[in-house]
Amino acid sequence: MKYESTRGGSKDVFSAEAIKTGIAPDGGLYVPKEKVSVDLKFIEGIVNDTYQERAKKILSLFLSDYTYEELSECIDSAYGDNFSSAEITPVVKLNDQLHVLELWHGPTCAFKDIALQILPHLMVKAIKKTGEKSEIVILVATSGDTGKAALDGFADVDGTRIIVFFPDKGVSEIQKLQMVTQEGKNTYAAAVKGNFDDTQNGVKRIFTDDTVINCLNQNGMKFSSANSINWGRLVPQIVYYFSAYADLIKKEVIKIGDKINFVVPTGNFGNILAAWYAYDMGLPVNRLICASNENNVLTDFIIKGVYDRRRDFFRTLSPSMDILISSNLERLLYEMNGRDSEMIRSWMRDLSEKGIYSVDYETKERIRKVFWGDSSTDAETIASIKSVYEDCGYLLDTHTAVAVDVYDKYMIYTSDMTQTVIVSTASPFKFNSSVAKALFGDEADEKDEFELLELLSERTGWNIPDGLKNLDKKEILHNTVCEKDEMRKTVIKILGI
Ligand SMILES: *Cc1c(COP(=O)(O)O)cnc(C)c1O
Numbered sequence: 001m002k003y004e005s006t007r008g009g010s011k012d013v014f015s016a017e018a019i020k021t022g023i024a025p026d027g028g029l030y031v032p033k034e035k036v037s038v039d040l041k042f043i044e045g046i047v048n049d050t051y052q053e054r055a056k057k058i059l060s061l062f063l064s065d066y067t068y069e070e071l072s073e074c075i076d077s078a079y080g081d082n083f084s085s086a087e088i089t090p091v092v093k094l095n096d097q098l099h100v101l102e103l104w105h106g107p108t109c110a111f112k113d114i115a116l117q118i119l120p121h122l123m124v125k126a127i128k129k130t131g132e133k134s135e136i137v138i139l140v141a142t143s144g145d146t147g148k149a150a151l152d153g154f155a156d157v158d159g160t161r162i163i164v165f166f167p168d169k170g171v172s173e174i175q176k177l178q179m180v181t182q183e184g185k186n187t188y189a190a191a192v193k194g195n196f197d198d199t200q201n202g203v204k205r206i207f208t209d210d211t212v213i214n215c216l217n218q219n220g221m222k223f224s225s226a227n228s229i230n231w232g233r234l235v236p237q238i239v240y241y242f243s244a245y246a247d248l249i250k251k252e253v254i255k256i257g258d259k260i261n262f263v264v265p266t267g268n269f270g271n272i273l274a275a276w277y278a279y280d281m282g283l284p285v286n287r288l289i290c291a292s293n294e295n296n297v298l299t300d301f302i303i304k305g306v307y308d309r310r311r312d313f314f315r316t317l318s319p320s321m322d323i324l325i326s327s328n329l330e331r332l333l334y335e336m337n338g339r340d341s342e343m344i345r346s347w348m349r350d351l352s353e354k355g356i357y358s359v360d361y362e363t364k365e366r367i368r369k370v371f372w373g374d375s376s377t378d379a380e381t382i383a384s385i386k387s388v389y390e391d392c393g394y395l396l397d398t399h400t401a402v403a404v405d406v407y408d409k410y411m412i413y414t415s416d417m418t419q420t421v422i423v424s425t426a427s428p429f430k431f432n433s434s435v436a437k438a439l440f441g442d443e444a445d446e447k448d449e450f451e452l453l454e455l456l457s458e459r460t461g462w463n464i465p466d467g468l469k470n471l472d473k474k475e476i477l478h479n480t481v482c483e484k485d486e487m488r489k490t491v492i493k494i495l496g497i
Pocket of ligand 1: 110111112145265266268269270272320321399425426
């Protein structure tokens with residue numbers, strides 16, 4: 001299977017090339033050229049499989065230029081003892097209609113591990129398969145969780161170096177410590193004085209900066225991306241939507257062919273886009289519910305068909321969703337507008353020049369047929385953590401709580417009785433200060449994030465994940481801070497070129 005760029009100005013490539021380069025040379029995103037479809041028999045066939053077996057069957061449909069053995073090696077190395085659940089992405093029942101898909105059992109306690117534990121393996125094989133001689137420099141902009149997950153995934157992977165930029169005030173203390181204590185001879189983390197959009201824009205500019213690219217070339221290096229614009233980030237995420245469906249069949253919650261809903265806490269639109277690909281392949285889905293925090297640019301887009309980033313940026317309790325430019329939406333738009341790259345180019349031009357674009361009526365209606373969107377305030381997020389804990393004894397992190405709150409709103413509008421899966425994107429311990437505040441009120445104010453880990457664990461009986469223990473005792477290995485217009489200089493300096 002080949003991949004093409006959403007902007008229509010790059011040649012088609014195999015998946016190894018798409019994964020190696022991350023973004024297409026014309027600035028577009030790679031999408032599969034052909035539709036991948038499975039039938040209900042295929043889905044029945046994965047019900048008794050392990051997660052790894054499910055992954056092998058699904059990834060081989062998309063990454064057809066990798067051999068089955070190559071994919072097996074990648075999958076077996078990515079999903080093993082580094083996850084705290086043998087099921088990798090277990091589904092937990094909240095009530096008769098609501099289930100939680102826990103995506104945070106990986107080493108960094110957020111869902112990005114699912115993709116970033118496997119991406120380096122796919123990348124190393126891609127380097128070999130394409131005869132690449134250059135060292136690959138992974139450049140990442142992070143709102144917190146991607147950064148650590150990418151550093152952990154790429155640490156000491158031969159033939160690669162990784163540089164992560166994070167907004168200095170846009171990440172939690174724990175997230176920051178996770179990054180700046182990262183070991184590995186090829187890892188670098190730097191704080192940027194700005195917000196996530198500044199950071200992401202800075203990285204995007206470096207990716208297309210000819211001077212920097214030439215400088216890298218002369219030194220035998222080449223950029224790639226581990227952000228969710230890389231197809232190798234997206235495709236592993238399709239697996240857990242099938243896996244959740246298969247688990248619900250196994251638990252006899254649904255019968256084969258029954259439709260279910262997914263509620264996805266959304267930022268850059270990667271996770272929910274993977275859900276859409278699963279739906280497009282034939283997974284029985286009723287609604288994909290897009291949950292935003294107060295940075296509700298996507299929710300508004302789903303309702304109105306107008307993407308308008310000209311609005312205030314809010315720092316919320318769900319920082320990994322504090323995003324005004326959702327890069328992966330471009331892929332959905334391409335799939336929904338009849339694969340018209342000229343139209344994509346004009347919308348993206350409007351977005352960068354005017355901060356706004358409107359899609360045509362047909363595109364909007366196609367999106368609305370499957371997507372539903374709404375948003376939550378911080379107060380609603382906190383209330384939902386509290387009520388779910390009181391009613392079900394289940395701890396939600398702030399991002400997952402946004403999803404639960406949006407689901408409650410969805411139910412008020414629709415009274416839909418469909419079985420629904422809340423996609424849980426982080427361990428409650430990762431965002432413990434907000435979670436503790438929701439449960440214990442002012443008592444939480446006097447404690448730091450590490451005391452709160454203990455408190456949360458003591459009071460709830462939930463275990464602190466290994467990845468978050470002793471972080472405050474680790475040595476700080478990265479202390480670079482730069483202005484947002486100095487990111488390029490910082491890259492050159494780090495690489496020593
Ligand atoms: C990255 C992240 C999100 C947003 O996911 P997207 O794929 O960017 O939409 C939500 N929650 C958490 C905890 C995250 O780390």
